[in-house]
Amino acid sequence: MGEPRETPTTSGQDAQEHREQGLGQPGHERITIRGTHPGDRYIRVVRSTDLPPRPAEHRYVVAEPTEPRTTLGRYLRQLRRMLIGRPLRTAEEAHERLTKVKALAILSSDAISSTAYATEEIMLILVLAGSVAYNYLIPIGLAIAALLVIVALSYRQTIFAYPMGGGSYIVTKDNLGTTPSLIAGTSLLIDYTLTVAVSISSGVAAITSAIPELIPFRVELAVAAIVLLVIGNLRGIRESGSIFAIPTYLFIGGMMLLLGLGAGAAWFGLFTPHPVSHPIPPAQQGLSLFLILRAFASGCTALTGVEAISDGVPAFQPPEARNAARTLVWMTVILGTIFLGITFLAYHFHLTPTEEETILSQLARTIVGDSPLYYYIQATTAGILLLAANTSFADFPRLASFMARDRYLPTQFRFRGDRLAFSTGIIALGLAAGTLVILFGASVNALIPLYAVGVFSAFTLSQASMTRRWWRREPPSRHRTIGMLINGTGAVTTGIVTLIIIVTKFLAGAWVILVVQPLLIWQLRKIHRHYERVSAELSIPPGTPAPERPGWPGPLTVVVPIAGYNRAALQAIEFAREIAADIRVVHVTDDPAEAEQLRRQWRDARLELPLVIIESPYRELIGPLVSYIEQVHTEKGDVVMVVVPEFVPAHLHDLPLHTQTAWRLRLALWTHPGIIVTSVPYHVSP
């Protein structure tokens, strides 16, 4: 690679920055396209190859990152770099495998963090029927633990069946077809959004339980956390970073210690607890099967996130499936232990859910008082919940990119930003979760009824798909029978739970999902149909002979709208003459006297081109121009080209001083087939 033939005189340093290595394949010409001289409106080209310019057939060029040229642009870039970091090359993508220890921390944070609110959600329903209903807390807790085992066993099968990653969307698409896969996909998208909203709200509740002064700022804190997650993920946080393993283990460690101490105080009388007394409010309704099922449905949120490990099998070190399966077992044991521990102790200490303090916070205060350990528990709870929300910021954009690849979401979800993150998905998730948090006042209780529906319908579809998969495996074997039995049980159980959730939570908010999800699916199908149709219309079947200069019937008709007889107009007319013979210059006026003056100037200029003057008694400009151009189009047929003199001021701040007719006309003519708009810019010297 030779020395640059031309270098910018003053910004060698700037150009140096661009001379970075390209990525072209061997044999490809490598040209550094740009060296910018800051503050200069013209571009100097730095050519880092000595090859003479040749009539390039199939040239292959590797581009350098673009440098902004305006001061504003540079400030924006600086801000962007500060927030997001320097751009990464596609080839810089990291592919790191997770050890079991790390994987447990990272992929289980969502599931394990559910223990921060699941017990409380059961109690919140039971308390409606007064203290007598509390006796059902333990049975409900055990039922949920049993459900956890069934679901975990089911997903263990998925791990072995889909070692390349078995998200519900992909598994369902494979086994049940399009409609179920769209149900699973939208369930997951909704689920991820609610995971963010619920986890962040619950994390904020952990903080405000410890520092009640912050209670009035719940929504603000939650929104700030979401903004941080969005920025962090646009930076391309590595999910696999060791730092993400820390909060999970800190939480697990703290909880084990707390539950151990709690058991010591409760059942072995090792020390005296510090009872927290909130009176149980009077019963608002009688104890009924419906209420118990509703409490059970609320508690099922403990299971959210269980599927994460089976989705992430390819991230494990080999043997991937076996490592993932073992991690799943560990996750189940830890989750079950913490959930049951909290539930048993909350029952033992007669805790009552309140608006101001979480059950977990009450439990910690009861066991360890206002000690540092209490604050440790609250801090690590907030930490693991933030991490759980963060995993959704990896999962949602990835799923959205899969769905966009299948043409069910706008293509923008496939693009990766400066840092290789799916920016559109991250921002969309941030906006959706932020809206939920604001609408529901960052209240976990208000969000929970919406949450569980999506999670459990995705469970059901995933398990049903697995059952179908076993069914299809022809030679009947013991292995097949057991597999079908496990997944079948899983599918039936989670299916029943889904129904219970829908029925018992319907009025509390589940109806929202039942309205939103079908609308979403309908929308996805519409998007799909649009892309399919467009693609069919645009595509050229292979083997189609190349057109030999057909299509456009010459000679071209050109319309040049002018605002007056001036240099900008003249420039556009000259350009029009260069490319066509049939030229019509047109001027719209609301003042006949002014039009007469133009007519006289026109006559004196002897341009020998027809001038059409349109009087606009309603002082419209664009409307009559469009009408005239349409008329020409109808008369001449096929293609009319509009050449607009466009006035470009040297400074952005002068823009409001001009009326931007060119842009307005372009917008107005955009939807007109057969009309091509060209603007000939006239640049005023700065």
Next chain:
Amino acid sequence: MGEPRETPTTSGQDAQEHREQGLGQPGHERITIRGTHPGDRYIRVVRSTDLPPRPAEHRYVVAEPTEPRTTLGRYLRQLRRMLIGRPLRTAEEAHERLTKVKALAILSSDAISSTAYATEEIMLILVLAGSVAYNYLIPIGLAIAALLVIVALSYRQTIFAYPMGGGSYIVTKDNLGTTPSLIAGTSLLIDYTLTVAVSISSGVAAITSAIPELIPFRVELAVAAIVLLVIGNLRGIRESGSIFAIPTYLFIGGMMLLLGLGAGAAWFGLFTPHPVSHPIPPAQQGLSLFLILRAFASGCTALTGVEAISDGVPAFQPPEARNAARTLVWMTVILGTIFLGITFLAYHFHLTPTEEETILSQLARTIVGDSPLYYYIQATTAGILLLAANTSFADFPRLASFMARDRYLPTQFRFRGDRLAFSTGIIALGLAAGTLVILFGASVNALIPLYAVGVFSAFTLSQASMTRRWWRREPPSRHRTIGMLINGTGAVTTGIVTLIIIVTKFLAGAWVILVVQPLLIWQLRKIHRHYERVSAELSIPPGTPAPERPGWPGPLTVVVPIAGYNRAALQAIEFAREIAADIRVVHVTDDPAEAEQLRRQWRDARLELPLVIIESPYRELIGPLVSYIEQVHTEKGDVVMVVVPEFVPAHLHDLPLHTQTAWRLRLALWTHPGIIVTSVPYHVSP
């Protein structure tokens, strides 16, 4: 005029609507450009003349109003028509002359309505020094009345000197030059804005005094009133409408009755008043000359609007000047009487200004109790204040259009909307006044310090200009001496008052004006310089010979960026071939495999055009394209044309599904001299 040759098959009625008479001058061809078939994407042309199409040299066409073609467009038009009314032709402008009775009502509403707050503003300052300061109320009132007489006499001269309308801006420009005229112009623009903010706030205070329940909604009420005024004025309210005379006379009648009754109760013991007792708060500061001058400065707001009659002389019936002068005298007498009456009675009844109730409301309640007359006074006060704000909505846009014609404001201020009103000025005034009302919480007291500065500096400049004008009149005469004396006294007095206002109100808010106004003038000068420079650069001096096909060095180089080998790309390439020989097709990719596939398709298509592939390792699209186009531009010199295949979906709602590369590229290349962008739209069938 012959029958239409072609009529739309289904929408005869729609077309009928367009066949309305045009306005072309005799001898001009008259073509109804458009008949639209609703719901049809293609246009049918209705030709209402039988003239054969001819190679039209200097055709003159009269356009019909544009009809929206999309459903959304039709709804928007309907909404617009509902709010603003049907469009008016330029020729429909009404030129109506005012009788003295009407003119008094319409042109004096601003001045007379000032009595609603002027006395209160004096008392608000005096009350700071406790009850002892109240003794200065009467002397201050009399001083202001004297000032009123001086100013009125001064303006009487202006009426005879400028029978064509002597706004301060025009008078000052004529006599003192550019800088003073800009000071006067900006003073007036600020003054009109504050008139709206103060009058509306005061009108709302009149309403909330009578209905205290509305006090919490002061700002909302004020903003709603401004919105109504904006819409009303966009409709083109005729200032001259008789309906506008009513509130002024209702107010004057009510006030005369109230003051008569008040005098009867106070000094003749005709009946017992209903004293309103608000305790005078303890003195916050000592009585000083500064405080008295400050109170005087506050009271000077009574004079705001006195100049309106001299600005509006041409609207009077002939003899214009004499009628205007008489009306001015009447206005002065009425304004002086009401102002002094309120001031004397407020002193007599020992009223105390409060936050909740205006002095005028207290006075009315004292005299007539909670009777219907009290509510009548409050309602008519609100009415005349609304009318006063409305006059600013006529004056501000008109002044702004003068200043835009002189190239000191953006040209948009010159355009008249559908209803012949200066829409930009109306909307700008509404936004500015609305912002003030919101910022200052619709509080008259908070706004007053900003108000008086502008009014009195405009007074001073106007009177100084008149003095200068007398001075220039060469032959010394008695008439000249008297005139100079009157205007000189006016100028000196108002000049002193301006200084008093600036000094005494500086900290309370006058400083804002002293900061904003110079900035505004600096901005206006910048705008002026820009327009002057652009105009000089664009203009072609008469007598310049017409260029004979010069300028553009052929052959043209065309760059066609394509997203893939598809029909949209092919169409753009065919178009490029039609107009140029040197064509470079370019494709940006972030996936070398995809690029390789395109290369193979390209080879198989045998288009015999070079294809340049740019690999973009940072996944940028626009940046590398722009760089490449710039490189071609540098190599080939002068002009490069970029022909972009543009994908136009049939429905607006499909827009977000496509990435709009054409628009983004156009925006990016907009500021590049020598690069012309054309888009070749590919319309997907709906």
